[in-house]
Amino acid sequence: MHANYIAGHWVEGDGITRNINPSDTSDVVGVYTQATLSQVDDAIAAAEAAAPAWGSTTALQRADMLDAIGTELIARKDELGRLLAREEGKTLAEATGEAWRAGTIFRFFAAEAVRLRGDRLPQLRPGVDVDITREPVGVVGLITPWNFPLAIPAWKIAPALAFGNTVVLKPAELVPGCAWALADIISRHGVPPGVFNLTMGRGTVVGQAILDDPRVAAISFTGSAATGKRIAEAAMRRLAKVQMEMGGKNPLVILDDADLDRAVDCAVQGSFFSTGQRCTASSRLIVQRGIHDRFVSAMKTRMDSLRTDNALLPGTDIGPVVDARQLQQNEDYLRIGRDEGATLVHGGERLRRDTDGFYFSPALFTDCDNSMRVCREEIFGPVAAVILVDSYEEALAVANDTEYGLSAGICTGSLKHATHFKRQAQVGLVTVNCPTAGADHHAAFGGRKGSSYGSREQGTYAAEFYTTVKTAYTAP
Numbered sequence: 001m002h003a004n005y006i007a008g009h010w011v012e013g014d015g016i017t018r019n020i021n022p023s024d025t026s027d028v029v030g031v032y033t034q035a036t037l038s039q040v041d042d043a044i045a046a047a048e049a050a051a052p053a054w055g056s057t058t059a060l061q062r063a064d065m066l067d068a069i070g071t072e073l074i075a076r077k078d079e080l081g082r083l084l085a086r087e088e089g090k091t092l093a094e095a096t097g098e099a100w101r102a103g104t105i106f107r108f109f110a111a112e113a114v115r116l117r118g119d120r121l122p123q124l125r126p127g128v129d130v131d132i133t134r135e136p137v138g139v140v141g142l143i144t145p146w147n148f149p150l151a152i153p154a155w156k157i158a159p160a161l162a163f164g165n166t167v168v169l170k171p172a173e174l175v176p177g178c179a180w181a182l183a184d185i186i187s188r189h190g191v192p193p194g195v196f197n198l199t200m201g202r203g204t205v206v207g208q209a210i211l212d213d214p215r216v217a218a219i220s221f222t223g224s225a226a227t228g229k230r231i232a233e234a235a236m237r238r239l240a241k242v243q244m245e246m247g248g249k250n251p252l253v254i255l256d257d258a259d260l261d262r263a264v265d266c267a268v269q270g271s272f273f274s275t276g277q278r279c280t281a282s283s284r285l286i287v288q289r290g291i292h293d294r295f296v297s298a299m300k301t302r303m304d305s306l307r308t309d310n311a312l313l314p315g316t317d318i319g320p321v322v323d324a325r326q327l328q329q330n331e332d333y334l335r336i337g338r339d340e341g342a343t344l345v346h347g348g349e350r351l352r353r354d355t356d357g358f359y360f361s362p363a364l365f366t367d368c369d370n371s372m373r374v375c376r377e378e379i380f381g382p383v384a385a386v387i388l389v390d391s392y393e394e395a396l397a398v399a400n401d402t403e404y405g406l407s408a409g410i411c412t413g414s415l416k417h418a419t420h421f422k423r424q425a426q427v428g429l430v431t432v433n434c435p436t437a438g439a440d441h442h443a444a445f446g447g448r449k450g451s452s453y454g455s456r457e458q459g460t461y462a463a464e465f466y467t468t469v470k471t472a473y474t475a476p
C-alpha cells in the first residue's frame with residue numbers, strides 16, 4: 001500500500017485506490033491509500049506550521065533542494081516514464097519525455113529561487129525609502145489532473161517551494177503513482193517535514209477539504225471547466241488566491257499557402273498525440289478551400305500509418321484512452337457529431353489488441369460547422385473536426401468564435417497572415433507552423449476566456465501567483 005506523505009511521515013488513510021493500467025486492465029500498477037478528512041486537516045496544519053521557517057530559508061538552500069530533486073527525476077526518467085506510461089497510457093517516448101520535463105522544471109525553478117527580484121523606487125518624500133519585495137503566499141493547495149501526472153504537479157510544486165511556500169498536493173485519483181513517486185523523491189532531499197504534503201483521494205472529498213480550509217492561502221488547479229467553476233466559487237467565498245487552467249477547443253488554421261506536410265504534422269501531433277488528452281490539443285482544424293481536399297486526403301494517409309496500441313510497446317504512436325469513462329465520452333461525441341451532420345472520414349473505432357485496454361483509433365470529422373457541439377465542447381480525446389473556410393478573415397473569425405482561449409495555431413507561408421494571427425488570436429498561446437500543443441517550461445503558460453483564470457503558470461511568470469508583493473516605506 002502506498003501511503004500519504006503528511007508532516008514528514010508516510011500515513012495510511014482508510015480507503016484504497018487501485019491504479020489500473022489503461023493498456024492492460026489486468027495490470028494493477030499499485031494500490032494507493034485515500035486520505036481521511038482528519039489527515040487532510042493534519043497536512044494543512046503541518047504545512048501552516050512549517051511555513052514561517054521554510055519562508056525564512058535562504059534562496060540558495062531551497063535552490064539546492066530543488067536542484068537535487070530535478071536531478072533525480074532526470075536520472076530516473078526511464079523508470080518514471082515507464083510508471084507514467086503504465087498508469088496514464090501515454091506512449092513510453094512521451095512519458096519518458098514528461099519525466100525529463102518534470103526534472104528540468106525543478107531545475108529551472110531552483111535557479112528562479114535565487115533570481116527573485118524586488119524593486120527600489122525613487123524617494124517622493126524626502127528621507128523616505130521605498131522598497132518592493134516579494135514574499136511567500138503561505139500554504140498553497142495544488143489540485144492536479146490525470147493527463148500530465150508528473151509535469152503538471154512539477155510545474156506547480158517547484159515554483160511554490162522555490163518562492164518559500166508550503167504545499168498540500170491532491171493529485172487526480174486516476175494517477176496516484178507518479179504523485180507518490182514525486183513525493184518519495186521530495187522526501188529524500190532535505191525538504192523539512194510539513195513543507196510538502198501529499199494527500200491522495202477523491203476530488204469531491206480531499207480536494208474539497210483543501211479548497212474550503214481558510215489556512216490554505218492559495219489554490220492552483222488544472223482540470224475540467226466544470227470543476228474549475230466550483231473551485232472558483234469556493235475560493236471566492238473565502239477570498240483565497242486562485243489560479244485555474246481548464247479546457248480548450250483549440251483551433252489550428254491551415255491556409256492555402258501552407259506547407260502541406262508541415263500542416264499535416266502539426267495537425268496529427270496536436271490533435272492525436274498523447275491520445276488527444278491535452279488541454280492544448282487541436283480539436284478544430286480550420287482549413288481554407290484551396291488546400292482542403294489535399295489536406296484531408298493527406299491526413300487520412302498519415303492516420304493510416306499511426307499505430308494505436310499498448311503504451312509500453314515500441315512502435316506505438318497512440319496509447320489507450322485513460323479509462324472507460326473517457327472512452328465512452330469519446331464515443332458519445334462521435335454519435336453527437338454524426339447526428340449533427342458531420343462526416344466521420346477516418347477512425348473512431350474501439351480496437352482490440354493483445355492486452356485488454358481502452359483502445360480507440362484517432363477520429364477525423366469533416367463537413368463540420370463551428371456551431372456543432374463537436375466544435376464547441378472539449379472532447380478530450382483523439383477527435384478532430386475539420387471546418388472549411390474561404391478566407392483568412394473567415395478562418396480567424398471561426399478560430400476566435402469559442403468560449404475557450406488557451407492555444408491557437410496557424411500554418412501558412414505568409415508573414416502578413418502569421419503576424420496578424422499572432423496579434424488577433426484571442427488565446428494565451430499562439431503558434432505559427434507549430435502544433436498547438438507542447439509547451440516549453442521557461443515560457444508563460446495559460447489562456448484567456450473560459451480556459452484560464454488568474455495569473456500565468458511556468459517560466460518567470462509563475463512568481464506572480466506564488467508570491468505576494470509588499471511595499472515598504474522606511475525613514476532610516
Ligand SMILES: NC(=O)C1=CN([C@@H]2O[C@H](COP(=O)(O)OP(=O)(O)OC[C@H]3O[C@@H](n4cnc5c(N)ncnc54)[C@H](OP(=O)(O)O)[C@@H]3O)[C@@H](O)[C@H]2O)C=CC1
Pocket residue numbers: 143144145146147170171172173174201202203204205206207208211222223224225226227228230245246247248278279326329378379380
Ligand atoms: N484541461 C485540462 O488540462 C484537463 C481537462 N480535463 C477534462 O475534464 C474531464 C474530466 O476529467 P477529470 O479528471 O474528472 O477532471 P476534473 O476537473 O474533475 O479533475 C481535476 C482535478 O480536480 C479534482 N476535483 C474534482 N472535483 C473536485 C472538487 N469538488 N473539489 C476539489 N477538487 C476536485 C479531481 O479529483 P479526482 O479526479 O481525483 O476525483 C482532479 O484532481 C475530462 O474528460 C476532460 O474533458 C481533464 C483533465 C485535464
Ligand SMILES: O=C(O)CCC(=O)C(=O)O
Pocket residue numbers: 147148222277278279280281436437438439
Ligand atoms: O501541451 C502541453 O505540453 C501541456 C498541456 C497541458 O497542460 C494539459 O493538457 O493539461
